[in-house]
């Protein structure tokens with residue numbers, strides 16, 4: 624069994640973390656894939672890192688809000704984390720599953736786009752899966768993700784897939800974006816993880832908030848926390864989780880970094896051990 628990496632912050636990071644940990648209400652937001660789980664060959668193969676489920680359960684007793692934020696659907700995020708009591712923000716902020724119910728709330732402005740997404744998928748499915756064996760189309764309601772990780776030469780396939788999806792999606796007015804060996808299809812709405820967490824920070828009156836993430840879409844949340852901190856709405860700490868596939872500028876957008884997803888359990892353990900509620 625792997626030995627958990629202990630978190631040992633520099634003095635300045637430690638001081639900042641303690642300032643935010645003392646604030647209430649306090650929120651803990653975390654991306655899932657590549658942050659609470661190691662990068663896996665397919666979404667289905669991903670599992671939480673050892674200790675994480677237990678740490679999140681402990682966090683529910685310490686933090687006023689614990690949220691898993693994902694590009695997965697809210698239902699899928701809930702199934703993967705497997706814990707009640709968390710807020711599950713899915714589809715990069717387009718929907719959520721609240722802590723106390725099992726109803727998915729799709730943002731009303733996103734709902735009408737589900738038809739357009741289905742239309743594009745119907746037109747690209749046969750040509751793309753025929754041309755690129757191993758390509759997986761994940762239908763997620765208000766968004767869709769085309770996974771290239773299982774394709775023989777994913778980097779080479781990406782340009783062709785991106786072009787094909789863009790050509791088909793542009794007629795419907797949908798947005799196409801690229802991520803880590805994925806091409807994503809989404810409504811043309813200015814809603815991202817940052818917009819979503821800002822809504823919850825304000826609605827719950829959070830005074831402090833942590834956000835952990837490893838990917839391009841998490842940078843929107845990092846920037847939101849920075850702005851909310853500058854505006855005095857709350858004190859935020861953006862934590863970049865680095866790995867070989869993380870965007871090059873991820874660290875520069877964050878307040879602090881962790882060297883890998885494997886370092887996240889040790890970081891969460893440190894937060895729990897250093898909250899005033901836990902120590903006093």
Ligand SMILES: [Mg+2]
Nearest residue numbers: 654656657838
């Ligand atoms: Mg991620």
